[in-house]
Amino acid sequence: MGRKATETLVGVFVLLGMIAVVFLALKAANLASFSTGPTYALTAKFDNIGGLKVRAPVKSAGVTVGRVTAIALDPQSFQGLVTIELDSRVQFPADTSAKILTSGLLGDQYIGLEPGGADKNLAGGDQIKMTQSAVVLENLIGQFLYNKAAEGGDKK
Amino acid sequence: MTAAEFLPMLGRRALEVMRGLGHSAFFFVELLKNVPSALKRFFLVIAQVHAIGNYSLVIIAASGLAVGFVLALQGYYTLSRYGAAESLGLLVALSLVRELGPVVTGLLFAGRAGTSLTAEIGLMKAGEQLAAMEMMAVDPKSRVLAPRFVAGIISMPLLAAIFSAVGITGGYVVGVLMIGIDPGAFWSQMQSGVDVWDDVGNGIIKSVVFGVACTFVALYQGYEAEATPEGVAQATTRTVVISSLAVLGLDFVLTALMFSTPR
Numbered sequence: 001m002g003r004k005a006t007e008t009l010v011g012v013f014v015l016l017g018m019i020a021v022v023f024l025a026l027k028a029a030n031l032a033s034f035s036t037g038p039t040y041a042l043t044a045k046f047d048n049i050g051g052l053k054v055r056a057p058v059k060s061a062g063v064t065v066g067r068v069t070a071i072a073l074d075p076q077s078f079q080g081l082v083t084i085e086l087d088s089r090v091q092f093p094a095d096t097s098a099k100i101l102t103s104g105l106l107g108d109q110y111i112g113l114e115p116g117g118a119d120k121n122l123a124g125g126d127q128i129k130m131t132q133s134a135v136v137l138e139n140l141i142g143q144f145l146y147n148k149a150a151e152g153g154d155k156k
Numbered sequence: 157m158t159a160a161e162f163l164p165m166l167g168r169r170a171l172e173v174m175r176g177l178g179h180s181a182f183f184f185v186e187l188l189k190n191v192p193s194a195l196k197r198f199f200l201v202i203a204q205v206h207a208i209g210n211y212s213l214v215i216i217a218a219s220g221l222a223v224g225f226v227l228a229l230q231g232y233y234t235l236s237r238y239g240a241a242e243s244l245g246l247l248v249a250l251s252l253v254r255e256l257g258p259v260v261t262g263l264l265f266a267g268r269a270g271t272s273l274t275a276e277i278g279l280m281k282a283g284e285q286l287a288a289m290e291m292m293a294v295d296p297k298s299r300v301l302a303p304r305f306v307a308g309i310i311s312m313p314l315l316a317a318i319f320s321a322v323g324i325t326g327g328y329v330v331g332v333l334m335i336g337i338d339p340g341a342f343w344s345q346m347q348s349g350v351d352v353w354d355d356v357g358n359g360i361i362k363s364v365v366f367g368v369a370c371t372f373v374a375l376y377q378g379y380e381a382e383a384t385p386e387g388v389a390q391a392t393t394r395t396v397v398i399s400s401l402a403v404l405g406l407d408f409v410l411t412a413l414m415f416s417t418p419r
Contacts, residue, residue: 010205010210027324028347030348
């Protein structure tokens with residue numbers, strides 16, 4: 001086999017490999033939905049972040065507008081300090097509230113933003129004041145049992 | 157066996173193992189030194205990519221398809237019990253991209269390409285072709301070994317990517333076309349769970365590491381083979397055993413480093 005034929009066949013092989021990589025990146029993974037545009041960072045403090053993880057989505061009205069970039073414990077207030085990066089094209093009013101929600105019954109946790117009505121917008125580095133913690137199942141069950149016990153006590 | 161016999165034997169074995177490791181490490185450094193000269197004569201590398209990569213294509217694609225089929229069938233069986241059959245695409249893609257793609261390709265690569273490299277070089281040595289090259293002042297390491305080394309490192313990630321892509325297609329065929337999962341859910345669950353850098357990128361890094369390991373083992377065994385038919389046969393067997401164990405061991409280490417913290 002001549003060198004030209006070998007080179008052509010190797011070219012076909014390399015091309016197939018590259019098509020496979022592109023397929024994995026675009027069709028199997030989420031490269032296409034990556035926003036590379038400018039972002040701005042906000043922080044929010046939660047009493048309990050539950051199972052929230054770095055890179056979890058930040059959604060408003062169900063639409064993904066950003067991602068969680070860092071999670072730390074605030075040493076003064078002992079609250080979870082969550083840093084999120086939002087797409088610069090979306091601006092939120094200063095009295096926006098943040099909730100930690102769960103997608104589906106057992107799904108991953110994400111941050112839901114509910115815009116308020118203030119005239120001023122949140123700028124980079126600002127903190128979201130109004131937050132609602134993740135629902136922790138154990139606390140919920142504990143509360144339920146406590147209420148039941150209290151009801152039982154009233155009847156007697 | 158008395159202690160007087162046992163201790164020297166243990167010591168001799170330990171020294172042999174250490175000597176072997178040191179010897180192969182020097183060989184590895186020599187190989188790396190010769191990589192630039194192989195890159196200068198790139199047509200040699202291309203001929204080897206043809207021998208290593210192109211000829212492995214069919215077995216890689218066939219295995220990928222089979223693994224994708226089985227993953228989809230078995231995954232559906234388990235997931236449907238929890239009413240999470242839509243996550244089948246995610247299960248298939250993550251398993252393939254992170255683990256099965258690089259590992260199974262590495263094992264097949266050791267069996268398909270590694271053995272042929274060892275046998276070829278072992279026979280070259282047995283036929284004194286390598287010695288003849290040295291007589292003509294041609295370094296066999298840069299003329300014979302280095303192009304094969306580079307070609308192995310180039311071929312392995314491409315083969316692993318093809319394996320994963322074909323496997324995902326196989327999962328699609330079984331999951332969507334045969335079982336009847338919603339195609340939109342199949343792809344969207346996959347895209348929301350598979351990360352380009354963390355999953356696909358790390359899978360490619362893994363396959364590059366396996367490519368280096370398998371090709372190195374194959375070349376070393378061939379070059380150090382005893383120059384007899386029996387010696388070449390033993391070296392070929394050792395290539396498969398050592399490269400397979402190396403792939404499995406390295407995979408554990410790499411997985412622990414890359415994916416140990418759940419996101």
